[in-house]
Amino acid sequence: MSKQLQIIGVTSELGAGTRGSSLGLDAMQIASLQYDRSFFLRHPEIRLETVNHHLYQETDLNYAKRLDGIAEMYGRIENVVNQSLRDGQFPLIVAGDHSSAGGTIAGIKKAFPNKRLGVIWVDAHADLHSPYTSPSGNVHGMPLATAIHEDNLECQNNQPEQETIWHWNEMKGPNQRVLPQDLVYIGVRSTETPEDVIMEKYEIPNYTVDEVREQGIAAICKESLEYLEDCEILYLSFDVDSMDPSISEGTGTPVPGGFNEEEAREIVLTLLKDPRFICFEMVEINPLLDKKGNSMAETAFRIFKPVYEQIEAQEQN
Secondary structure (H helix, E strand, C coil), X not given: CCCEEEEEEECCCCCCCCCCHHHHHHHHHHHHHHHCCCHHHHCCEEECCCCHHHHHCCCCCCCCCCHHHHHHHHHHHHHHHHHXXXXXXXXEEEEXXXXXXXXXXXXXXXXXXXXXXXXXXXXXXXXXXXXXCCCCCCHHHCHHHHHCCCCCHHHCCCCCCHHHHHHHHHHHCCCCCCCHHHXXXXXXXXXXXXXHHHHHHCCCCEECHHHHHHHCHHHHHHHHHHHCCCCCEEEEEEEHHHECCCCCCCCCCCCCCCECHHHHHHHHHHHCCCCCEEEEEEECCCHHHCCCCXXXXXXXXXXXXXXXXXXXXXXXX
């Protein structure tokens, strides 16, 4: 039975250190006017109500800023993704900052509690910090730590407040949602020591940009999917900062040495041919930081549109 695709807008930006990623979906819709004017008319999105009003208030949670609001968003994202999957849909999420992904993973596991979930993370960053290790306190650097249920106390640098610890444990949930051995990185090139420790401890593979170019996209995608052969369902998270800042600096934490647009699109489309994928997420488009007009959102749309069309075609066959 074919699945109906559902675009879900999560316009939250509480987890980022810069402002503007909540405008990413709007910017991409504006970009669509140039390439396919009726795309979002044909494929309307649903949008989650946010709690971005927390941005107007001072936060006293220094080691996981605005974690109270982010924990609330986790629950909302978890519920909508769970419902989408239970309704037989394929959710395609366009989110603000990457903290959303923890809620997405929670929603997938809520829908399929007995299935083994594999995650492919196409990103410049590992996003494995916890409130105990984060140098910035920005929660968009922590979603995978909630997914693998990892505090990383052996690398503890911070003494989080009790309220932070309470919300953090709430977001992690009672059990590991993803086994560390069921995680694959592609393009990660900016990490801190606590993240390196976790990656080495669990031997989490990271295919660098140079390795992808040397071995070829098809080979790396094949190897990544074979590495996750024991997983019954898969989730792909694509952060636009996996691409090189020469494309656009319209993202919160650009890092030199990334993929070009063609490489990023081919990676995502090649991976998504695997029928085990049940969810795709694109994050961190920030038009307020874009020095080239709306360039990042235009690039993101040129990736998102063929992703939608490929999944739609696959589901109809």
